[in-house]
Amino acid sequence: MTTADPDTPPPAHGLFSPKGELIASIVAGVLLLAGFVAAQSFGRETTLGLIGTGAVWASLGIGMIFGVKAAWEALRDLSIDIDVLMVVGAALSAVIGHPAEGALLMFLFTLSGALEELAMMRTQREIESLHKMMPTEALLKRGDAIEPIDPTLLQTGDVIRIRPGDLVAADARITLGRSAVDQSTLTGESLPREVGEGDEIFAGTVNLGDALDAQVIRPAAESGLQKILKLVTEAREQREPAQRMIDRLSGPYAKAVMSLAAIVMLVWWLVFGEPFASAALTAITFLVVLSPCALIIATPTCTLSTIGRGARAGVLFKGGQAVERLSRAGALCLDKTGMLTMGKPAVVAIESVGWSDADELLAVAAALEEDSTHPLARAIIDEAMRRGLSEPSVSDVRHEAGRGISGRWNDDTVRLGMFRYAQDAVPVCLRARVREIMDAAQERGQIGVVVARGGTESGEAAVVIISDPPRFGARALAPALARLGISPVRMLTGDSEKAAARVASELAIPEWHAELLPEQKVEHVRALKDRAHKESIGGVAFIGDGVNDAAALAAADVSIAMGTIGSDAALESADIVLLGEDLAAVPWAIRLARRSRAILRFNLALALAVIAGMGIWVLIGSRIKMDVPLWVGVIAHEGGTLFVVANSLRLLAARGFAPSTDRSASGEASAEPSELLTAPQPV
Template identity: 35%
Template sequence: MENKHVYRLQGLSCANCAAKFEKNVKAIHTVEDAQVNFGAAKLTVIGEASMEQLEKAGAFDGIRLIPEQAKIQIDPLPFWKKRANILAFISAFFVLLGYAASAWGGEKDPLVIGLFALSIVIGGYDLLRTGLANIWHFRFDMKTLMTIAIIGAAFIDEWKEGAVVVFLFAVSEALERYSMDRARRSIQQLIDFAPKKALIRRGKQEYEMDVDDLQVDDIIIVKPGQKIAADGVVIQGASSVNEATITGESMPVHKTIGDEVYAGTMNEEGALEIRVTKRVNDSMLAKMIHLVEEAQAERAPSQQFVDRFARYYTPMIMLVAFFVALIPPLLFSGSWETWIYRGLTVLVVGCPCALVISTPVAIVTAIGHAAHRGVLIKGGIHLEELGKLTAIAFDKTGTLTKGKPEVTDIHIFSNDRTEKELLQIAASIEKYSQHPIASAIVREAQKQGISLDEWSVVDFHSITGKGVSASVNKTAYYIGSPALFSEHPLSTEMVDAISSLQQEGKTVVGIGDQTELFGIIAVSDRARERAALTIKQLYREKIERIVMLTGDNRATATSIGGALGVNEVKAELLPEDKLRIIKEIRDEHGRIAMVGDGVNDAPALAAASVGVAMGAAGTDVALETADIVLMSDDLQQLPYVIRLSRKTLRIIKQNIMFALLLKLLALILIVPGWLTLWMAVFADMGATLIVLFNSLRLMRI
């Protein structure tokens, strides 16, 4: 989209500020649309707006913009150098002076009042400016509540209380910014993995250049200990490459000529020459960063609830505060000063800060943490759904098994054919198929030195769920499951051979023509090393139903399912059968995850509550089709991400319940006058900090 501009944001302090900044940008007449991603601290603008206009829209929060593709790197300011924190320290200094002076001259002394007033003006300058603007425009958020409370405290001569409120609120805001920065750091670390420069060879010359200027088919040279600058294919050399940035797997992977490598991964041993296959913006790392940022922007169901609740909550708190200040003096002869003070305390207690951040900080932390483990979660909604699962369906080939089957047996049933001829016919046809079993037959033919280009192959057709047909040298042949030849006359020898191989857990492929089955090829696909352990862990995670779905024959499927510990196997399925079964289980259990390779079974993945793809280091198809991608093809990441999801849900519920219960308790304590203004702010700050640090516990999973 030509009119789309993306900026990184510095200084964005809170979720309410993000919403206000987005609204301000949308109000610029040349802007068609805008979206602020609070989790990733990014702004996307559709339309035209100058940097000056955009920074003016965010001036209320001191927001600075950096174009996403800009090469400038602005290091974050230390905590003690940030303007808001400096003002908070100065405010605290005048509060302490005010307390010291009040010990000599009393709280009503003009010098004491002046010191507290100075503390309010310095520490609360940004707060009061924003709050007054909000009051003028009838916008109600936590800064509006705090502004009314501070002005009210000054109005009833509670200058000391007002100054302490300003200082504590500034501390709360600073700590909230610090915690959100920690949660966002997961994205920044992903960005930092990619090197900024690359050593390139063009012709006979070698020179260094910016990775942004790399072109497809450029040759880059990566020395031992250097990071790979772009996605590409090794054309010279061999080395071990640490792909933890992409897959989360710390064990190095051996790479040699013809192997794919990814930007941001570390070359550990030998020198490599790599032909660039993707521009820097299209690299696997760039896609991961984009997906993580998009995921953190997407509101989870619990966050949507909190956002809706907060819209009504703040005006309701203002109404309660108004009645607390008004009704006792009017109807019960209460002191105006006392009850106005208590009404102001209600406003402070009612600040929805802890409630507003209860969900986003947990979601941002969880998604960022998962990305570092090589698990891409495409949004908070999928993270929440995963935690509520009671049923999981697995595709067999490429998911529970390695997806690289090997030919183990060849049986001939025709005296006119040889093993080599049978394999040559099968491989000549199967080279047009993408199925893993077809690839195994082609690999076996190549291993035996059989040429696949001698014969003419035309009229290739796929027979859904059963096999393929094609004309080889003007003769029609069929290759597929034994069911494809069910109408052919099969001898006892054929039936026994097929049955025996299937009982061994092997997949049997028949080769024949319209009248005769010439022979069979047995193919075996070994189970993934940790598949059985993963199934056990899923049962321990209270997954009630685990189903294996496969188009393979029942005997083979039962053998593999039994070895892995899967207690329910559904075999000989067509794609539409898998879709039907997923819908049936979803209707029965409410939610189901489908785990597949992201290439086949797309309808089943789409129909499941959560589609989980084995990433094969992030194939484009897997990234596009699934809600969750296991980048390293490690099934053991599945129990991990379920635990992460469930802990995230627990933490979100704890955060919301704690924030609301603390507010309720504080409101009850206000009525008898047991809660002062500064204590109310302290309680609100405490609630915010507990919510933040509770969410950051997700980093320890």
């Protein structure tokens, strides 16, 4: 077959597999060349000439095996397609005394079909390589015993052992050990991720360091990797509007070409008075050059190559429409928390105000926060764990929603929370200093949590400074988007104006809006869409986490979710999902989508130009004694098809994005305000 069908994979082995078809076409080509040379060199009437003629017919017969099979499948479904056109052309060529031209047509037709199938298989391998990331064995831990088990049998709550070099068998949370995991096959990020107790690890990643024990949080069948595989499979099966139109018209087009070829033969024979053989040869050449092989194969090869290359880099396009929409994006909105910042608050400093033992106060704070699910509580607990602190015994712990926590420790009342809540436990003489530290933290876009013990007359206090650090690549994002002509780039956040201004200043975000409710974010996106469409600057992209920004994602022309690997919402709500933590993937994905669109447009233009140009040349040339030989038409037709496929495959070789160089910034936020950037103004 001349056009590879991504929905119907060819057999892997045997004569009709791509490799079998390729070998057969090479044999046919050798026979054709040898037979043609023998017949021309020794004469058709000599013994060697007759052998050469037989070799030409044998070459034609080999090609016909594949052509007739494909044509019969089409005719059985009562349709006429390119395979039927090629078989009819080759058969008529042989009937009118040009078996060599017919053999050449079937040789190149079979060869191009085999190469197209192999090319499509390569793009499929890029996509399906994710399947190879699933291990065939997991180590289940039962007490002190460890036994091998099929990963598909793992259930939520099972504890597994992951040895150095092992593939992680299921999404799990580490219960024992520290190590580094390679997530490059999922996220495209080459740098290993440091993990320890409490961290999630994902199926298909590789343990690079020490052995780990981890508790399964999702069965293998529900892992993030399996959801990704399902998403990519669905994306592969989607059809772009242009491809759906081509598929819909290919049948009528093939019938029209066959009818036109018959009309050309009759007109040239009966009206223009050309010999029947000459008129038939012109009609056959016309039929061959008008066959839309390159036109049909252009879109699927380009789309699948883009999806495959993106998947290898941790960028999941949900079909060709997502690629097309992203390529047209001219403006971009994004959330702050979880997008420009990691969404994982971390303790960056402890300012003592009378409470001199920082480890002691941190341990007490962690003990008070033990049962809290607030993100700031998680930051305090994680910092205490990082320092290896053991939690002291606290009693009478009381949570007051939106205010703070109180409890008893060493017969003293301890309060933790915002200043207004904790001030009753802060000595009067220390309150001004605590207030000063809190204000300074807010000016820097950070959060201060007061921890105090004792009372208004005597006691100790401290301020735990917490920051949500910038995400990898955040500082380079706005300049990179500007170089791509994306403007405006606008930050939308529900955070305070001070915090928003700080982040926008640090990351050079030119426009921002703060203290927005979810519905207000939607209004901003819609307003920007109206402006973008009026000014013809392209569509509006929105980057969110797929959970809190679902409405804004839906309102945008193209939505991008920067979710974790295991996030159902991120995988389901967006057109494009970035699996990694590095914002460098955003401009890379835009460049890939634009390159894909450029290659697709070139391929379609080339295919149409070859069809139209060669068709006109065949008709006019035959009337002015500049006939197009059938072999020239065959080479132009099949050569154009092969060029389109090869051009699309260049997308698979696109360079990946380099890991961001500002990774150190994500691990520790600066305690000093930036003096290098002027804060932009809200618009």
